[in-house]
Amino acid sequence: MSNETQKPVIGFTCGDINGIGLELIIKTLMDQRILDFCVPVVFANNKCLNFYRKSIPDSNFNCTNINQFSRLNPKQVNIYSVWEEEVTITPGELNETGGKYALKSLEEATKALQEGHIHGLVTAPIHKKNIQSEDFKYSGHTPYFKTFFNVKDVVMFMVAENMRVGLVTEHVTVEEVSKHITKESILSKLQIMQQSLQKDFGIDKPKIAVLGLNPHAGDEGLIGKEEIEIIKPAIKEAKNKALVFGPYSADAFFARGMHEKFDAVLAMYHDQGLIPFKSLAIGEGVNYTAGLPAVRTSPDHGTAFDIAGKGKADHTSFLAATFECINIIHNRMGHADRNRNPLRKISARMLANAVDERIEENEG
Structure with missing residues (x-):
């Protein structure tokens, strides 16, 4: 420059x-x-x-x-x-x-x-x-x-003045989503998001929320096992290097304004993250390719x-x-x-x- x-x-x-x-x-x-x-x-x-x-x-x-x-x-x-x-x-x-x-x-x-x-x-x-x-x-x-x-990996990172939402899966059919939700993929996305928040957005110690995959974040295994078997172990491991919290029930998370308490949110699939983002990003949403x-x-x-x-x-x-x-x-x-x-x-x-x-x- x-x-x-x-x-x-x-x-x-x-x-x-x-x-x-x-x-x-x-x-x-x-x-x-x-x-x-x-x-x-x-x-x-x-x-x-x-x-x-x-x-x-x-x-x-x-x-x-x-x-x-x-x-x-x-x-x-x-x-x-x-x-x-x-x-x-x-x-x-x-x-x-x-x-x-x-x-x-x-x-x-x-x-x-x-x-x-x-x-x-x-x-x-x-x-x-x-x-x-x-x-x-x-x-x-x-x-x-x-x-x-x-x-090796990137994150589709939706950013606005009032919120940031990253995705584990992007343009994948709903039928295929669960096959792509792995501990490794979640850890990879969290690492890229943390590095991007620090380097690209100037946030020294970013706090990241992770959403569950199933309704009510699985209800302790009653509605799906991904939260117990995949998402929680990934969050636990990620906490060794970052401020990561969850998994949160996706339906209540945005409705209660909980996204305002975090620097970014990791959603499991496209519509889970983009519907609330586009609804709440006051027309100024941006798609950024982190990583x-x-x-x-x-x-x-x-x-x-x-x-x-x-x-x-x-x-x-x-x-x-x-x-x-x-x-x-x-x-x-x-x-x-x-x-x-x-x-x-x-x-x-x-x-x-x-x-x-x-x-x-x-x-x-």
Whole structure:
């Protein structure tokens, strides 16, 4: 990172070009204050961005096209041209084109992240079905990055101002969940979460709560044995190195506000963690891949084909993902003094409201 600017270079993938990804990028980056905090690089194509700019009546999206990172402009949004050919965009349609160019953007951006041309990456939503190919046989971004960076394990870590939730299993069918709940997997996830809370979020002695798998955390073995045979032994062993507590009954845990007493929560499966997270994260939820050597964040939602191309997408979560990416980079570099961090003076929601007001003024 340049000593002159101290601004990290943040990459943005376009996601499915028929979804809301490019609209989210435009709405996030057209507020000039973003340039005070980072140097944005969008891995896409200028013509695709122009297609979606038409539905967003604002003239303050200043960008420059580059084909090499030595020509980055710190005062504008940089568009790194991943493809030159004409692409037919059909907002709201699930087709091969959307997946093909989402993968092109992702591959180029991930390569740039690995090589150090960018310091962090914010990924726009992909559709898990149409991106499948010989080069992408994953259930989502998280396993893709795990494989690309060749790490033993990662955690899908959902973070917001008021809560953090990690998952033992991610995109696994309910039928298969219990097969993946092992003492080893729980210990691995807890170790990654603890290290991330310390290194990425600046919490010296994090407290982590662990949820049970079964209703009422098994009711002492009456409703399932996983808590007694797997989860409790894992917690007991983890306590040798971390402040870990549980297992807690998932239904009562969030309803009683118990998540507020911990720095993070480890849920056993996708919906157990994400339903309360999305309900309580006040629209600013971020998906962070903990355990990678690099920093990757994303919004906590999907492609939203139903509103694609209509200028209706709410970019609050995408803006929060951008801020979180920058904050984690600074924390990793030792810039963890949050009282001096200007990002904390402008919240994601404040910037989102400011952009929305500008759009309404132009429409009026």
